[in-house]
Amino acid sequence: MEMQEFPMPEIIKDTDVLIKMKVVGVCGSDVHYYSLGKIGSQVVQYPFPVGHEGAGEVIAIGSRVTRVKPGDRIAIEPAMPCGECDQCLANRPHTCRKLRFLGCPGQADGCLSEYIVMPENSCFLIKDTLSYTEAAISEPLAIGVYAVNQSIPMEGATVGILGFGPIGMSVILPAIAKGARKIFVTDLIDERLTIAKECGAIWTGNPSKEDVVEIVKTREPLLLDVVFECCGKQEAMDQAIEMLKPGGKLMIIGIPEFDRWSFGVDKLRHKEICIQSVRRQNHAVEEALELMENKQVNVDKMPTHRFSFAQTKKAFDLVTEYRDGVMKAMIDFE
Numbered sequence: 001m002e003m004q005e006f007p008m009p010e011i012i013k014d015t016d017v018l019i020k021m022k023v024v025g026v027c028g029s030d031v032h033y034y035s036l037g038k039i040g041s042q043v044v045q046y047p048f049p050v051g052h053e054g055a056g057e058v059i060a061i062g063s064r065v066t067r068v069k070p071g072d073r074i075a076i077e078p079a080m081p082c083g084e085c086d087q088c089l090a091n092r093p094h095t096c097r098k099l100r101f102l103g104c105p106g107q108a109d110g111c112l113s114e115y116i117v118m119p120e121n122s123c124f125l126i127k128d129t130l131s132y133t134e135a136a137i138s139e140p141l142a143i144g145v146y147a148v149n150q151s152i153p154m155e156g157a158t159v160g161i162l163g164f165g166p167i168g169m170s171v172i173l174p175a176i177a178k179g180a181r182k183i184f185v186t187d188l189i190d191e192r193l194t195i196a197k198e199c200g201a202i203w204t205g206n207p208s209k210e211d212v213v214e215i216v217k218t219r220e221p222l223l224l225d226v227v228f229e230c231c232g233k234q235e236a237m238d239q240a241i242e243m244l245k246p247g248g249k250l251m252i253i254g255i256p257e258f259d260r261w262s263f264g265v266d267k268l269r270h271k272e273i274c275i276q277s278v279r280r281q282n283h284a285v286e287e288a289l290e291l292m293e294n295k296q297v298n299v300d301k302m303p304t305h306r307f308s309f310a311q312t313k314k315a316f317d318l319v320t321e322y323r324d325g326v327m328k329a330m331i332d333f334e
């Protein structure tokens with residue numbers, strides 16, 4: 001990874017917005033591109049600027065922009081759907097056939113850049129009470145909000161969250177805000193489990209040290225209503241199937257480093273487990289921002305490390321190696 005000079009981006013369409021970046025969060029997917037050079041079929045051609053969890057200030061706008069004006073503080077939604085395909089027309093812009101996504105190879109350069117241009121539909125004005133850091137965190141938080149909304153009604157639910165990185169945290173916060181009764185969390189990193197407890201998990205366990213399935217079965221004999229797989233690990237998937245009650249729902253959010261999941265057919269079938277994959281999020285940015293603005297969720301425990309823009313490589317190395325109890329590293333532009 002290195003710093004390169006690029007020409008100043010320009011407003012081309014009359015719905016474009018020029019943004020001066022303030023804060024960018026380092027995401028697990030950025031790190032996949034950095035360490036593996038790809039996620040599934042999306043392969044990086046270098047040089048390629050990454051980054052998609054950003055917030056900034058509006059500098060200039062195209063002639064037809066109405067959502068924002070220069071000086072506005074905004075959260076940036078990284079998805080740029082076409083607005084015309086069957087998926088967009090079916091209100092599924094997140095699976096748009098011609099989706100362009102910030103920092104996604106072959107689609108759009110990322111926002112780890114001092115200035116970027118985005119369509120106005122990707123710009124979300126934030127309240128004065130919200131920090132740029134919270135605005136940038138609205139991106140992963142929106143994924144958690146969407147996953148929770150797609151799962152089951154949270155009121156009174158028993159919930160498992162396997163993997164407590166930023167996405168696991170983005171799931172627990174809205175799950176609790178929406179009334180989940182008991183949340184069980186697992187992760188291989190003890191510092192993350194401490195944070196999970198502080199966020200409201202009733203129990204946390206480290207699968208490298210204890211039999212998490214047996215403990216959940218003992219504590220919750222009827223088993224769990226819903227499990228969110230948030231780490232992309234086969235062992236976690238197997239544990240999720242064990243922990244779910246008959247008729248339970250499995251939400252797959254984690255991005256594995258392998259190409260195929262495997263499922264034990266017997267349990268899956270007998271329990272009639274419902275499986276849903278989560279593709280980022282759909283229309284959940286506003287709710288994520290509102291949850292923070294209304295103090296229903298507090299994301300202060302997510303950013304554990306901060307780096308200047310010039311130190312971006314350091315941030316990526318830290319996150320790649322899961323060093324120092326890192327949850328999320330944030331890049332500050334000033």
Ligand SMILES: [Zn+2]
Nearest residue numbers: 027029053140
């Ligand atoms: Zn992300």
Ligand SMILES: [Zn+2]
Nearest residue numbers: 082085088096
């Ligand atoms: Zn589309």
